[in-house]
Amino acid sequence: MAATTSRSQAAADKRRLILDAAVRVFARQGFHACRVSDIADEAGVAYGLVYHYFSSKDEILDTVFLERWNVLLAVIAEVDAGDGPARDKLRAIASFIVDSYRHDPDVMKVIVVEVTRAANSFGRTHLGKIREAYSLIAAIVAKAQRAGEFRDDVTPDFAALAFYGAIEQVLTGWIFDLLPQAPEDVETAKAQIIDTICDGLDVIGLRAT
Amino acid sequence: MAATTSRSQAAADKRRLILDAAVRVFARQGFHACRVSDIADEAGVAYGLVYHYFSSKDEILDTVFLERWNVLLAVIAEVDAGDGPARDKLRAIASFIVDSYRHDPDVMKVIVVEVTRAANSFGRTHLGKIREAYSLIAAIVAKAQRAGEFRDDVTPDFAALAFYGAIEQVLTGWIFDLLPQAPEDVETAKAQIIDTICDGLDVIGLRAT
DNA sequence: GGTATCGTTGACTCGCCAGTCAACGAAGTC
């Protein structure tokens, strides 16, 4: 297959190999509870090689997080750019995140457990990136409020928090088996996130004011 | 002042002193980032004394969490036992948690950051206790659904997740300065939590089916 | 005042693990 740059290509593959192994190990044991040697073992690679490709254990997690989170930010921005009701935009974002989890539960578990919810360690490091997502969502809500689609007595910042928070809670529920996660449950969950956030729990007609 | 059992009384006070110091240190530096000697220093007490009152660093955090969480569970159970609309019950619960944060931000910060959101470490240890809270809230929702007060196409478990999740997100927002926390903001937040969860973001009249 | 009790002290130990490094060997170059 073509004149592959076998040297540098193999190197890139090894890096990927280590990264993927790290995701599995982080998901299984947690970042703090695992040793770098666990990652090396899982990747079938010598201990020292991990440090050839990454300067520290932290850098591995940073890489895992940023790789995925940047994709998420791009998707949210793209959804925002389109037109159509905000409700559909939020649905698209929730769907993307939920589908990401279904497609690769380990990566999402690591991101949520070790970064997004780890407010004291990596959550702090990546606070900026995490806030970007909140801001993009808040912007969607704000636009919908100006268009008269969403009520304007809830601040966009709060709405973004509640919306992303609901999604994260659901993921956490799946990760720790607090919530059923059969294929049909997953679709139901998507719908419930949107229904709850957009319509609330009250029965129709009971809304205050 | 009365014949104080000076010996055992002083001992109980020292234990409390260490516990309170630990809360401050955990809140400031995080559980993993702080050393036991930091706690001893903060309490103005010798290193070894910490181990006289607690068998391990973990036990200190366990104690801090359980002391407070049991109060929360009792309050939820009490609220549930009363009558009146579920919306008011949820409001009472949200108020209690938010007021707890205002009254003693450090304790709530430690509970949220180091236990509730720390799914891999202490969140796992105390998963049972945490689920108790979810169950109690879910029971309130289920009752309201039977009474026709809440819609019944959202599962009580999911509703509990979204409700508690919204509160926790707000606390997290305050803890990390993502959200304003002046006195009036705090009251607004309470209202927004209830409004969003019960009524949703959509403007009145736009609700689907 | 002598003795027992127990809260208190802080220097020390001991295991763990992230990160280093010297040496090896296979692909690439001349």
Add this chain to the structure above:
DNA sequence: GACTTCGTTGACTGGCGAGTCAACGATACC
């Protein structure tokens, strides 16, 4: 085929911090 490059190896070290422990001294009791 000699030499260079660089991906690869894994034994080793250095520091850190939780938990131990022997000794101290203040209070209580006789």
